[in-house]
Amino acid sequence: MSILTEAQAKAILDKVIALSKADECTASLTGSVEGNIRFALNNVSTSGIVSDTSLNVSVAFGKRVGMASINELDDAALERVVHRAEDLARLAPENPEHMPVIDKQAYTPSATFSASTAAITPEFRAQVAADSIGPCKAEKLIAAGFLEDGQSFVAFANSKGNFGYQQATAFNYTCTVRTENGRGSGWVGRNLKDAADFKADQDIRTAMRKAVASAEAKALEPGKYTVILEPAAAAGLISFMMNFFDARSADEGRSFLSKKGGGNKLGEQVYDPRVHLFSDPWHPDAPVMPWDGEGLPRERMDIIKDGKIANLQYSRYWAQKQGKKPTARPGNLLMGGGSKSTAELVAGTQRGILLTRTWYIRMVDPQTVLLTGLTRDGTFYIENGKIKHPVKNFRFNESPVIMLNNIDELGKPVRVAGDESSFVMMIPPMRLRDFTFTSLSDAV
Numbered sequence: 497m498s499i500l501t502e503a504q505a506k507a508i509l510d511k512v513i514a515l516s517k518a519d520e521c522t523a524s525l526t527g528s529v530e531g532n533i534r535f536a537l538n539n540v541s542t543s544g545i546v547s548d549t550s551l552n553v554s555v556a557f558g559k560r561v562g563m564a565s566i567n568e569l570d571d572a573a574l575e576r577v578v579h580r581a582e583d584l585a586r587l588a589p590e591n592p593e594h595m596p597v598i599d600k601q602a603y604t605p606s607a608t609f610s611a612s613t614a615a616i617t618p619e620f621r622a623q624v625a626a627d628s629i630g631p632c633k634a635e636k637l638i639a640a641g642f643l644e645d646g647q648s649f650v651a652f653a654n655s656k657g658n659f660g661y662q663q664a665t666a667f668n669y670t671c672t673v674r675t676e677n678g679r680g681s682g683w684v685g686r687n688l689k690d691a692a693d694f695k696a697d698q699d700i701r702t703a704m705r706k707a708v709a710s711a712e713a714k715a716l717e718p719g720k721y722t723v724i725l726e727p728a729a730a731a732g733l734i735s736f737m738m739n740f741f742d743a744r745s746a747d748e749g750r751s752f753l754s755k756k757g758g759g760n761k762l763g764e765q766v767y768d769p770r771v772h773l774f775s776d777p778w779h780p781d782a783p784v785m786p787w788d789g790e791g792l793p794r795e796r797m798d799i800i801k802d803g804k805i806a807n808l809q810y811s812r813y814w815a816q817k818q819g820k821k822p823t824a825r826p827g828n829l830l831m832g833g834g835s836k837s838t839a840e841l842v843a844g845t846q847r848g849i850l851l852t853r854t855w856y857i858r859m860v861d862p863q864t865v866l867l868t869g870l871t872r873d874g875t876f877y878i879e880n881g882k883i884k885h886p887v888k889n890f891r892f893n894e895s896p897v898i899m900l901n902n903i904d905e906l907g908k909p910v911r912v913a914g915d916e917s918s919f920v921m922m923i924p925p926m927r928l929r930d931f932t933f934t935s936l937s938d939a940v
Contacts, residue, residue, distance in 0.1 A: 498527040498547035502661040505651035508551070508569055513655055515578045518555035518585060520597045522654040522791075526550050530646035533621040538629045538639055543621060553581045556597075559590040595812045597654040598791050606783040608664035612692035614647040616667075620691070621645075627696035628671050637707055639700070641671030645691065652791060660787055667691050668913055672873060673703040674940070675711050680886075681940040682706025683853055683873035685728055687913040687920065689781065706852060706874035713886040715936055716877065722848035722904065723931040724841050724878070727923040729851040729871075731912045734773075734923065736857055737865050737896040738829060741799060743808035747818070752865050752897060753805060760808060767803040767900045774798045775826035782911055782920040784827030792824035799826070833906035833924030841907050841927050843881040848927070850876040850883065854892070866895045870937050889940070890933035902929040 500508075505525050512523040527549035534542045552565045555578070562585030566577040624643050632639040644666070651661040670685040682703040688694055725733075740746070746753040746760035753761045776796040777786045786794050790812065798806035807823065815822035842850060852874035860866040871889045878884065907925035 498529050498549050499647060499649055499663070500525065500527055500549070500651070502651070505649065505661055506653070506659060508574070509651060509653035509659070511571070511574055512551070512553060512578060513653055515575055516553075516555055516582065516655065518557055518582055520556050520655050521578075522554045522597050522652065524552045524650070524652035526552075526648065526650050528646055528648035530644065530648075531616060531618070531621060532642065532644045533625050534642045535625045535629060536640040538633055540622070540625050543618065545618070551577060553577050555581045555585050556594060557582075557585050559592065559594040560585045560588045561591055561594055562586070562588055593813045595816070597656055598658055598812075600657045601660075601787070601791060601793050603660050603786045603793055604778070605662060606777045606786045607780070608662060608783050608785060609647070610665045610667075610690045610692075612690050613645060613665035613667050613688075616645045616691055624669065624694075624696045628700045631697060631700055632673055632704060635704060635708075636676055637704055638674045638676060639671055639703075640674075641669065643669045650785065654791070658791060660791060662785060664785065665689075667694070669694065669696070669699075671700060671703050673700070673707040675707055677711075678940060679713075680707045680709070680711030681873045682708075682710060683728075685913065687911055689783070689911075703873075709876070709883065710874045710886040710940070713875070713888045714877075716849075716887045716890075718890060718933045718935050720930040720932050722845065722927065722929055724838065724845060724848060724850045724925060724927050725854075726838050726850070726852055726925050727910045727912050729854045730926055731921050731923045732854045732857050732869070733867060733894070733896040733899065734831070735829065735919070735921065736859070736867055738799075740862070740865060741808055743810045743818070743820070744814040746808060747814075750862070752863055753808070754863075760805075762805050762808055765804050766897065767800060768903045769803040770832075770903055770906060771800050771803045771900050772798070772832035773800040774830050774832075775828055776830060777827055779828065779830060779922070782828045782830060782922050784920060788824040788827065790824075792822060794824040794827060797823070797826065799829075828920040828922070830922040831909055831924060833909045833926075836905070836907040836925075838907060838925040841905060841925055842878055842883065844905070845878045845881060845927060848878045849887065849931075850874075850878055860893065864895050865897050866893060868893050868934075870939065872939070889937040891935045891937055892932060893934045894932050899928055899931065902931070903927070904929055
């Protein structure tokens with residue numbers, strides 16, 4: 497029952513809307529079947545399948561809003577959850593920023609469903625673990641990893657006749673490989689649309705090579721260096737920055753996109769002219785749902801174009817207040833680049849540092865998006881276009897805004913996971929000048 501058809505979902509949602517006596521009602525149904533397998537110390541530790549279906553109801557009497565949820569879908573349960581939401585709404589204070597439910601919309605479906613991913617079995621997951629562990633055992637290395645996959649559906653309806661339904665799948669794999677003495681560490685991650693494209697026995701070799709090559713790392717003096725960020729390393733910094741592309745926070749002076757004296761930097765040059773960030777729910781390699789959490793239709797939208805701020809995200813409330821058109825919250829983040837691989841960027845580097853991953857990223861200063869974090873799982877010194885030796889990990893203090901003004905070259909974008917399970921990114925490897933390392937880290 498976890499994956500309902502469109503007809504089944506609509507029948508339930510229609511009942512919920514009809515049951516409500518509130519001024520307005522929105523109901524959403526979500527369901528999923530999610531599988532996973534985890535391994536560590538070259539052994540499978542856990543595996544399982546979790547399935548669930550949930551109904552969420554939101555009602556309003558004027559500006560008084562109440563919400564309730566339930567995972568039972570019989571008629572009596574539907575009546576209970578609607579009444580519960582209405583009781584809460586009657587008790588709630590008025591929300592001065594409440595917006596009425598949206599009118600009926602037209603959505604263009606996106607290709608979020610993959611048959612090969614939906615068909616994953618426990619045997620498939622076990623084989624992924626075996627293909628990850630086997631090569632490591634043979635080379636006296638230690639693997640620890642996690643595979644998550646799943647299929648899901650989303651359906652919603654409101655009292656103004658709006659309705660949406662779509663199915664989706666997800667696939668995310670990560671694996672860390674360590675040397676037996678714990679002095680070398682490598683990592684590989686794959687976020688894919690189609691499970692048919694995944695070959696664990698091949699991808700694990702990347703983590704194995706880095707684990708062996710990163711042992712006996714040498715200390716390098718902190719300072720400013722030319723760096724090559726692999727896509728996963730760049731993604732953590734860039735996704736953090738995108739939290740500030742909200743028009744309200746910029747207009748109210750709480751963002752690096754705020755202008756002195758009021759207003760925002762929409763249309764202004766903020767980055768290197770080569771920076772192009774956009775969102776597109778129908779991108780063939782990174783499709784996402786064609787609506788956001790409020791049911792607003794997503795569009796292909798430039799966010800940064802030629803280094804200029806092309807669009808900010810306007811909530812319905814702030815758009816009405818500012819006389820602007822509301823914009824749906826993006827579901828993916830796509831960055832333009834070139835055609836070179838990470839290896840080709842390394843080959844063109846006289847001196848620099850290659851970063852596999854950035855992690856434990858935290859905010860230092862929201863006005864400049866200054867972030868701090870650590871490198872991990874393979875940090876290497878480059879000389880004359882070749883990896884010369886591993887270096888100890890660093891703590892960095894860097895702003896992605898400054899970082900994207902110090903571009904030497906961008907490579908070919910690849911798909912990586914963002915900061916949420918549903919957030920997909922296409923990010924290129926990038927060679928950057930003057931990346932700031934502040935101290936050494938003894939962690940591997």
